[in-house]
Amino acid sequence: MGEHTYKQFDAEMEELRSGVMAMGGLVETQFARAIQSLRHPELDQVDMVAADEQAINQMQMAIDQQCSQIIAKRQPAAKDLRTILIVVKIVNELERIGDEVKKIAYKAQQMQRPERLTAVRLHEIARAAELAEDNLQLALDAFARLDVNAAATVVSNDEAIDAAFLAILRQLISYMMEDPRTITPALEIVFIAKSIERIGDHAKNIAENVVHAVKGVDVRHATAEQIRAEVAD
Numbered sequence: 001m002g003e004h005t006y007k008q009f010d011a012e013m014e015e016l017r018s019g020v021m022a023m024g025g026l027v028e029t030q031f032a033r034a035i036q037s038l039r040h041p042e043l044d045q046v047d048m049v050a051a052d053e054q055a056i057n058q059m060q061m062a063i064d065q066q067c068s069q070i071i072a073k074r075q076p077a078a079k080d081l082r083t084i085l086i087v088v089k090i091v092n093e094l095e096r097i098g099d100e101v102k103k104i105a106y107k108a109q110q111m112q113r114p115e116r117l118t119a120v121r122l123h124e125i126a127r128a129a130e131l132a133e134d135n136l137q138l139a140l141d142a143f144a145r146l147d148v149n150a151a152a153t154v155v156s157n158d159e160a161i162d163a164a165f166l167a168i169l170r171q172l173i174s175y176m177m178e179d180p181r182t183i184t185p186a187l188e189i190v191f192i193a194k195s196i197e198r199i200g201d202h203a204k205n206i207a208e209n210v211v212h213a214v215k216g217v218d219v220r221h222a223t224a225e226q227i228r229a230e231v232a233d
Helices: 003-039 046-074 078-110 115-145 148-178 180-215 224-232
Strands: none
Touching (some): 003 046, 046 078, 115 148, 115 180, 148 224
């Protein structure tokens, strides 16, 4: 490629990165709305969350199309090609987060609210959601800066989200065993907690893809300790 073509390619890659960050920003906004609906069920956030999800889907398709066009037109190789393929994976993770966030908003609106489950719903669930929200933001920052150390932190932080999910599950099982009348609302809370745990997993996947983009090593099935060691090399 000549110098002019290189500049065009750099501009196209920068546009791609900007598109991913714009999509990530919308996902963060959507997630914040869902968390607000958990804290304040009287606020109807479902329509806005659903509209966000539709916009996220459109952004995913647009970015996928950009990636296909760049590959066809520029025929990138080595790290550039790897970066483009990883962008496709990252926007897929973001789209799946959008799906989970929509589930949270719908469940928050429909959920029955026995008084004894209020503490679980408002405190433990919101805390787990905020952990996932913070980790998603860190994963997106890691992508923006191609920061493998931040990416490794995201992977480590996911353990706290998993632990929060298990703690909520144990607490709800206890309620259901003590009072069968709580089974239906408790299961609704479990579904919300599971969506939050999945969002954490998707954020972790984004971080692992950042490590792959920078280091050229696929760390999808590595432990947090192994990823930290890889980043330190």
